[in-house]
Amino acid sequence: MLQARDERTLLRCGTAGAVLFVAVFLVLGSVRSDYDPLRHSVSSLAIGSLGWAQAVNFCISGVLVASFAFGARSVLLRLGGDWWIPGLIIAIGVGLIGAGFFTTDPVNGYPPGEVGEITATGVLHQFFAIGVFLGVPVASWLQGRLFWSTEHPWWAAYCFATAVACAIGFVLAVLGFAGVADFEPHAGLYQRIALCVGFGWLMLLSVFLRSARFSRAFNVRVRTA
Template identity: 85%
Template sequence: MLQARDERTLLRCGTAGAVLFVAAFLVIGSLRSGYDPLRHPVSSLAIGSLGWTQAVNFCISGVLVTSFAFGVRSVLLRLGGDWWIPGLIIAIGVGLIGAGFFTTDPVGGYPAGEEFEVTATGVLHQVFSAGVFLGLPAASGLLGRLFWSTKHPWWAAYCFVTAVIFLVGLVLSVLGFAQVPDFQPHAGLYQRIALCVGFGWLLLISLFLRSARFSRAFSVRVRTA
């Protein structure tokens, strides 16, 4: 069992990782010449001479999210939880790190003049990214179920809604990046909505798990168990 100070430090990593990842890709995307945040995926920011900035964002955020998972594990041990939820959060973190090491193939006309071509590096990027895009809604849904069983209905509802919105945004963005005409112009926007909702969930969960309110609710549950 982790010491309380170490647990809180790991939980803070969730806050830092979520804020860093979203803030960085929003800033980098707004400054990149020829890049359209409404149309192009976040991963495309790792292409080109300045792509290292997004690659570093992927890796540092991934390390922070992975560290957060061990703080979540420590909390869930006391609530009777298992490894599924922290394991899925680890998948998110490792997915981010892998996405940083393996650059995506050009898609959606960025960079300009680059033709879409499937490469081994691009395939590995997609494999690791699946850990993020599948891990987030799965972890949110499972944590929602745990919150419901431990008498946290509003947090349970928030987790379930997060999973639904994330999946809807993901599906719309995939259709857009697949060049489906009705969705292509705003594929990047759909992806950003999903990512902001998903990483916003990580941020709020990390804050809640180390809050006095959660500690009081947990103490009541322990005394009545």
């Protein structure tokens, strides 16, 4: 059983991991030469001489997000949840770590002049990325159902909206990176919108689960159950 201090520390990891991941890829994407954030993927930032910065970002953010899952599990179990949501958050963290260890193949013309050949490393990168692209919308949808059942309708609506927005954004990004002409010019934008929405949800979930407001609401329900 986690001590209260350990639980709070793990919950803070969710905020740190989400903010770090988004902040670093936004900054790197704005300063990298020959890189177009509207067109190119976040993963492509790990290619090239400064690619180590994005690879480290993937790994550290992944460790923080996975750590958050264990603190979230402790709180969500008390709220009536199960292992599904924390398990999916762990999958997101592991997906980020794997994406950091295995660099993506060139896509959408980045780096310039590189031919987009399929490599084992690139395939492994895509495999781990599935944990992020599926984990975020599914986890937020399940969290919405839990909030709805525990009479937090506004938070439930926010979680449902997050799930839908992320799913749409990721699908549009995949179509763009696959070379579909109508979506290719803005594939990077679609991906960034989905990631910002999804990791923003992780950050706010982390804040909510450790807030005094949540503790008071939870205690009332336990006493009146």
